[in-house]
Amino acid sequence: MGLKENVEKVRADIRAAAIAAGRDPEAVTLLAATKTQRSETIRAAIAAGITACGENRVQELTAHLADNAYEGAQVHFIGHLQTNKVKYVVGRVALIHSVSSEKLLRAIADRADKLGLVQDILLEVNLAGEASKSGFAPEEALSAARLAEELGGVRLRGLMCIPPAAAAPGENLPYFQKLRRLAVDITREMVDNDIDMDVLSMGMSGDYPDAVLAGSTCVRVGSALFGPRPPMSSLPHD
Numbered sequence: 001m002g003l004k005e006n007v008e009k010v011r012a013d014i015r016a017a018a019i020a021a022g023r024d025p026e027a028v029t030l031l032a033a034t035k036t037q038r039s040e041t042i043r044a045a046i047a048a049g050i051t052a053c054g055e056n057r058v059q060e061l062t063a064h065l066a067d068n069a070y071e072g073a074q075v076h077f078i079g080h081l082q083t084n085k086v087k088y089v090v091g092r093v094a095l096i097h098s099v100s101s102e103k104l105l106r107a108i109a110d111r112a113d114k115l116g117l118v119q120d121i122l123l124e125v126n127l128a129g130e131a132s133k134s135g136f137a138p139e140e141a142l143s144a145a146r147l148a149e150e151l152g153g154v155r156l157r158g159l160m161c162i163p164p165a166a167a168a169p170g171e172n173l174p175y176f177q178k179l180r181r182l183a184v185d186i187t188r189e190m191v192d193n194d195i196d197m198d199v200l201s202m203g204m205s206g207d208y209p210d211a212v213l214a215g216s217t218c219v220r221v222g223s224a225l226f227g228p229r230p231p232m233s234s235l236p237h238d
């Protein structure tokens with residue numbers, strides 16, 4: 001199947017899941033996870049109706065920005081971000097999904113302050129406590145949200161998670177429901193930022209229908225759009 005057919009299939013799945021959950025399908029953004037893709041593929045995805053792209057690596061983001069590859073769509077940052085690289089990301093993307101530590105949160109806010117802008121962010125939550133993944137523990141997320149609210153340079157828009165790869169449909173539903181409840185609890189505790197808490201970034205190629213059932217507003221889909229990727233270990237690092 002081609003890219004256009006894949007975009008249509010994923011959109012149809014999102015629509016079906018949203019309707020099954022009594023939700024508005026338009027409330028779910030299909031974000032194309034474009035890691036390892038070339039600029040021309042990104043342009044083709046946008047031509048096929050993609051309105052938001054998500055990058056994992058600073059190096060690829062920088063190269064595609066220089067290429068004007070995202071013209072006609074938003075670009076978000078969804079990958080692990082080192083504090084010494086925030087200057088390449090803050091102010092250049094619509095939303096940073098992967099704020100995974102207080103140190104990174106402060107570095108992003110500092111950089112945004114210096115540039116005189118407010119950076120939209122999500123907090124990444126490590127729901128399954130996986131050692132291989134970054135993110136706040138669920139019980140740390142509220143204090144991180146409070147810190148984000150105090151810091152001038154950032155606007156907290158919601159939460160993001162990357163649960164373990166699902167082996168079967170339905171398997172990750174409990175994680176997605178947990179992230180949703182956590183977002184509701186945190187929003188209730190916030191003072192000024194509560195009206196901005198409108199994003200739940202959850203769901204990937206293997207589990208996005210379940211994420212939509214549980215309330216996702218942004219699914220990050222790569223291989224279901226672009227086909228299988230070469231393994232990350234075979235790619236150069238930043």
Ligand SMILES: *Cc1c(COP(=O)(O)O)cnc(C)c1O
Binds near residue numbers: 035056079162221222
């Ligand atoms: C690669 C990636 C995705 C998309 O993964 P697929 O399984 O290919 O859909 C989503 N989110 C993040 C953070 C990713 O790194």
